[in-house]
Amino acid sequence: MKRSPSRSPWYPRTALLVAAIASSASAQEARGGYEFAACGKPAVGSRAHTPIRSLYIPMRDGIRIALDVVLPDPLPSGAKIPAVLMMTRYYRSSPNAEPSAIIRSFASNGYAVVNGDVRGTGASFGLWPHHRTRDETLDYGEVMDWIVRQPWSNGQIVGWGLSYGANTVDWMVERNHPPFKAALSRFPDYDPYAHLYFPGGVPNAMFGRAWGTMVKGLDTTGNVRPVDEDPDGRTLALAIARRRDVPDVWQSLQGIVFRDDRPKPWGGWSMDDWGIHAWSKRVESSGTPLQSWGGWMDAGTADGVLRRFMTLRNPQRVFIGPWSHGGFHHASPYGPADEPTDPTVGQQRAEDLCTLERWLRPDGRRTSVPGKLLVYYTMGEERWKTTSEWPIPGTDRQRWYLRAGNGLRSETPAEPSGADRYTVDFDATTGTSNRWATQFGAGNVIHGDRAIEDKRLLVYTSEPITDDLEITGHPVVRLYLTSTETDGAFFVYLEDVAPDGKVYYVTEGMLRGIHRKVSTDRPPYRVLGPYHSFRRKDAMPLVPGEQAELSFELLPTSVLIRRGHRLRVAIAGADKDTFRRIPDQGTPVLSIERHRDRPSHIELPVVPRR
Numbered sequence: 001m002k003r004s005p006s007r008s009p010w011y012p013r014t015a016l017l018v019a020a021i022a023s024s025a026s027a028q029e030a031r032g033g034y035e036f037a038a039c040g041k042p043a044v045g046s047r048a049h050t051p052i053r054s055l056y057i058p059m060r061d062g063i064r065i066a067l068d069v070v071l072p073d074p075l076p077s078g079a080k081i082p083a084v085l086m087m088t089r090y091y092r093s094s095p096n097a098e099p100s101a102i103i104r105s106f107a108s109n110g111y112a113v114v115n116g117d118v119r120g121t122g123a124s125f126g127l128w129p130h131h132r133t134r135d136e137t138l139d140y141g142e143v144m145d146w147i148v149r150q151p152w153s154n155g156q157i158v159g160w161g162l163s164y165g166a167n168t169v170d171w172m173v174e175r176n177h178p179p180f181k182a183a184l185s186r187f188p189d190y191d192p193y194a195h196l197y198f199p200g201g202v203p204n205a206m207f208g209r210a211w212g213t214m215v216k217g218l219d220t221t222g223n224v225r226p227v228d229e230d231p232d233g234r235t236l237a238l239a240i241a242r243r244r245d246v247p248d249v250w251q252s253l254q255g256i257v258f259r260d261d262r263p264k265p266w267g268g269w270s271m272d273d274w275g276i277h278a279w280s281k282r283v284e285s286s287g288t289p290l291q292s293w294g295g296w297m298d299a300g301t302a303d304g305v306l307r308r309f310m311t312l313r314n315p316q317r318v319f320i321g322p323w324s325h326g327g328f329h330h331a332s333p334y335g336p337a338d339e340p341t342d343p344t345v346g347q348q349r350a351e352d353l354c355t356l357e358r359w360l361r362p363d364g365r366r367t368s369v370p371g372k373l374l375v376y377y378t379m380g381e382e383r384w385k386t387t388s389e390w391p392i393p394g395t396d397r398q399r400w401y402l403r404a405g406n407g408l409r410s411e412t413p414a415e416p417s418g419a420d421r422y423t424v425d426f427d428a429t430t431g432t433s434n435r436w437a438t439q440f441g442a443g444n445v446i447h448g449d450r451a452i453e454d455k456r457l458l459v460y461t462s463e464p465i466t467d468d469l470e471i472t473g474h475p476v477v478r479l480y481l482t483s484t485e486t487d488g489a490f491f492v493y494l495e496d497v498a499p500d501g502k503v504y505y506v507t508e509g510m511l512r513g514i515h516r517k518v519s520t521d522r523p524p525y526r527v528l529g530p531y532h533s534f535r536r537k538d539a540m541p542l543v544p545g546e547q548a549e550l551s552f553e554l555l556p557t558s559v560l561i562r563r564g565h566r567l568r569v570a571i572a573g574a575d576k577d578t579f580r581r582i583p584d585q586g587t588p589v590l591s592i593e594r595h596r597d598r599p600s601h602i603e604l605p606v607v608p609r610r
Contacts, residue, residue: 034375034384036343037354049073049107052099054227057146059119059139064239066123066227067116067143068092070099070107071152080154082181082360083112083147086161087140087168089121089128089215091224102160105349111356112152116143118168120246121215122224125239127246128215130266131164131192132171132274140168141175148179155179156360160352162186162326163442166292170276176286182359184352186293187301187325190308191277191525193259193534195300196439198271200510200552201534202489203253203580207299210440212250220244257514259534277304277524280312289315289369291355293348295323296379296507296557297331297435297445303474303555306374310390310526315369317355319348320376320558324438324445331438331445332379333496333504378470379506380496380560391473391528392607400462400567401601402594408462408567408602418595422458424488424573424588426581429453430505436578447505450495454503454570458592461497462567469567472558473605476529477509477569478551480598484589486541488513488573489582490550494602495568496561503568509554512582513542516550529553547598554602569602 050073056064072081084106086092092115093100103113119136120128126135148155157179159169166188173183189196197204220243226236252263260270272278292308294301302320309318322332323341327348330341343351359369374387387393403409404418430453431437433446477492490511496504511532517540519533530551532538542548561567573588574581594600 034386036347037351038347039350039354039357049099049104050075052093052097052225054093054225055229056227057143059142061135063119063126063135063139064124065116065119065126065139065143066092066225067114068225070103070113070115072107072110072112075152079152081110081112081152082154082156082158082356083114084160085140085143085147085157085172086113086115086159086165087118087143087172088115088161088165089118089218090164091122091218092117093225094223095225097225102349105353106160109353112147112150114143114147117224120243121219123226123230123236123239125242127243128219129246130249130252130269130274132167133269137171137174140172141177144172144175144177144179156181158182158184158356158360160184160186161188163188163439167276170283173286173288173290174276174279174282176282180286180288182289182291182356184291184355186327186348187295187298188276188292188304189299189301190275190304191300192275193271195304197253198256198259198534199300199555200489201257201512201515201532202510202582203256204436204578205580206578207436207439208253209250212248212253214440216248216250219246258536258539260536272524277307280525284312284314287314289317289359291317291319291352293319293321293327295321295325295327295331296377297438298323298325299436299439300555301325306390306556307525307527309372309374316372316374318372318374318376319351320374322377322379322382324442326442328442329438329444332377332382333447333506334380334382337444337446376472376558378472378558378560380562381470385558391605394608395473396606396608398604398606399601400569400604401599402460402569402592404594406458406460408460408569413594413596413599415595416597419591419593420458422571422573422590422592424590425456426574426587427576428456428572428574429577430493430508430575432577434578435508450493450503450505450570451501454495454568456572457493458571458590460569464499464564464566465561466563468563468609469561470559470607470609471506471561471604472607474528474556475507475509475554475605476551476603477554477601478549478603479571479600480547480549480593481600482545482547482591482593483513483542484544485583485586486513486544487583488542488588488590489575489579491572491575492554492602493568493570493572494554494557494604495570496559497566497568499564506559507555507557509552510579511550511552513548513550514539516540516542516548518551527553547593567604
């Protein structure tokens with residue numbers, strides 16, 4: 001295949017491959033599916049990159065940030081190439097390590113790669129009291145300034161990152177830096193309060209404790225690559241010594257109940273201040289095209305990328321698969337636990353390469369990028385689909401009501417009274433390999449057969465459905481209840497009961513009792529159900545014995561419930577291996593009402609079958 005004579009040989013070399021697949025991809029999209037692109041040269045087995053060069057660069061306040069630089073090899077004298085910027089708090093590289101697979105992939109395809117330790121972590125100086133302090137995010141702009149001054153730079157920078165690194169990419173967009181042309185964020189936490197640490201206002205103690213302890217250990221040990229000018233590691237040891245007394249972030253998280261709480265070690269900042277969702281105006285003003293990845297089974301990452309897709313005017317490409325954190329595992333509950341992820345991680349990276357070819361130009365100008373494309377996977381059907389809108393056009397909001405005899409029916413109850421009592425079982429759990437655990441280590445998500453665990457819960461099950469039912473979107477639950485306590489954690493699970501009795505986990509939602517007030521404030525992003533602010537001013541404790549209404553969204557999903565299967569709604573008051581016990585003392589007894597005046601129900605987003 002000949003290279004276009006107008007294209008620099010050191011500009012990323014995937015455009016011709018993009019053209020080659022364009023017709024087949026278009027045909028696939030036209031019938032509702034999606035064919036993942038296959039761009040770029042393989043990095044495995046080739047040495048098309050330079051060894052890591054590691055150095056410090058100074059910031060505006062004198063703090064030194066550690067960077068690794070990897071270039072294509074050979075790189076002719078005078079060649080100008082774009083750069084991929086990555087920033088992490090998990091060590092940019094280890095001593096004597098070779099470049100990672102993703103770095104090799106970018107360098108082998110003609111990109112310079114700059115990979116840095118964020119302020120206060122790894123070999124960088126400074127302090128890290130919490131995620132993405134303003135000093136940290138301002139550093140990103142200064143690193144970009146340094147990049148464009150390098151002799152190999154063509155003045156174009158793109159951001160790429162996974163997990164914490166994905167969150168740093170989102171903040172690179174916020175900098176509105178002219179050389180920054182595109183953002184590729186894989187499995188970010190768009191709203192860290194709602195999507196990871198306090199979903200529904202319920203403290204995710206498992207993740208907060210484990211992650212906080214881990215990163216504190218990383219920041220106080222020296223198993224990170226020193227910069228080249230520090231071969232004996234003395235400068236690295238100095239950086240580490242200066243941050244030993246920084247409080248563990250878990251200590252601060254334990255003191256948070258409301259999203260506007262401001263722990264003392266955070267210097268007046270709340271979780272909203274370091275959540276990119278609260279900075280949407282600056283993100284929008286950049287006009288930067290965004291490519292985001294999330295997983296239906298990965299904490300709240302799918303919800304986050306959907307909120308961004310619905311809210312921001314930026315051009316966007318979004319991929320939501322049946323994935324664990326990072327896209328490393330195929331976590332659809334309908335397949336075997338060891339099923340390979342499809343597309344593979346390598347194919348996912350190739351998709352990122354293709355996107356950069358679509359969005360970058362050799363002359364340094366930003367190319368015209370189409371508006372929005374959402375590529376999503378329907379579990380149970382095991383099929384990829386596309387849309388340019390969310391919710392899916394034509395979605396029917398179907399209500400299924402909790403009924404007597406633990407039934408679930410689409411007909412509105414006619415009975416004048418009716419309720420079910422449930423004593424909270426604090427041993428109830430979704431296990432230790434659930435959608436929240438995958439955020440710590442990117443392991444597989446295996447909920448298993450929920451039939452036995454459901455015996456601890458209050459469940460409502462439908463009759464076998466007579467036609468396939470596709471649920472794609474955000475279910476919304478409304479519970480009318482009384483409690484014997486002033487607070488509680490209310491968990492609702494949507495499940496699929498197979499004809500053989502096996503119970504498949506589909507999705508879940510939760511709400512802490514004191515956050516039950518439905519706010520009339522303007523939400524920071526588009527919501528599709530009741531809006532809860534989780535702010536101190538809106539606290540509304542339960543009154544023991546007094547009727548209360550709890551309404552909230554479940555995390556989004558796309559699933560096909562097959563004919564002959566049954567729908568199930570399961571209600572719990574605890575998830576012992578993941579979330580903090582609420583209340584700390586006492587055992588709530590709940591009364592869930594299900595009659596014509598207080599018809600507790602779930603509303604399902606049902607998409608017409610194509």
